[in-house]
Amino acid sequence: MTMNFDVIQKLYEELPSKIDAARRLLNRPLTYTEKILYSHLWNPAEKPYERGGSYVEFAPDRVAMQDATAQMALLQFMIAGIPRVAVPTTVHCDHLILAESGASADLKNALSLNKEVYDFLASVSKKYGIGFWKPGAGIIHQVVLENYAFPGGMMIGTDSHTPNAGGLGMIAIGVGGADAVDSWRVCRGN
Numbered sequence: 001m002t003m004n005f006d007v008i009q010k011l012y013e014e015l016p017s018k019i020d021a022a023r024r025l026l027n028r029p030l031t032y033t034e035k036i037l038y039s040h041l042w043n044p045a046e047k048p049y050e051r052g053g054s055y056v057e058f059a060p061d062r063v064a065m066q067d068a069t070a071q072m073a074l075l076q077f078m079i080a081g082i083p084r085v086a087v088p089t090t091v092h093c094d095h096l097i098l099a100e101s102g103a104s105a106d107l108k109n110a111l112s113l114n115k116e117v118y119d120f121l122a123s124v125s126k127k128y129g130i131g132f133w134k135p136g137a138g139i140i141h142q143v144v145l146e147n148y149a150f151p152g153g154m155m156i157g158t159d160s161h162t163p164n165a166g167g168l169g170m171i172a173i174g175v176g177g178a179d180a181v182d183s184w185r186v187c188r189g190n
Helices: 005-026 032-039 067-080 103-113 115-128 140-147 162-168 177-185
Strands: 062-066 089-092 131-133 154-157 171-174
Touching: 005 032, 032 171, 062 067, 062 140, 062 177, 067 089, 067 115, 067 177, 089 140, 103 115, 115 131, 140 154, 140 162, 154 162, 154 177, 162 171
Parallel strands: 062 089, 062 154, 089 131, 154 171
Antiparallel strands: none
């Protein structure tokens, strides 16, 4: 369930031409952040974007969600009537595990208390082509960093710790569930 290397390879192949186009448009050198942002535009920029003033559509490389916030996002996606997510996506079941008595007992308790939620997340994930990290498989913050983050990439996530992936030079932005759903509807190349 680790990062799709085709996504990384395609991004890196297209990166030089996209950065050159952005440099010509802005007529100046770019910051690292600008290089990532301009390389992830949904449509090529026709004019420079104004910081804090322009509406910009991006095509992220990945979406990551945790169990507590994924529920509503997945319900919204199901209503959309789209057969599969268009962006590689994962659900990580870690937030509903309460730390009270020790790892084994806490996991056992969470599996019992949240069985219906976990079953829902697993079945919806399978149906729509979403990776599923079951309870006890790891903490989303570290799993994302170790398995999905890469320099120059862009990820959105429904967890406030999504920016942790920035540790490897990725722009990773925490968003609401509705924003995650919007990213699943379209992606680069579709």
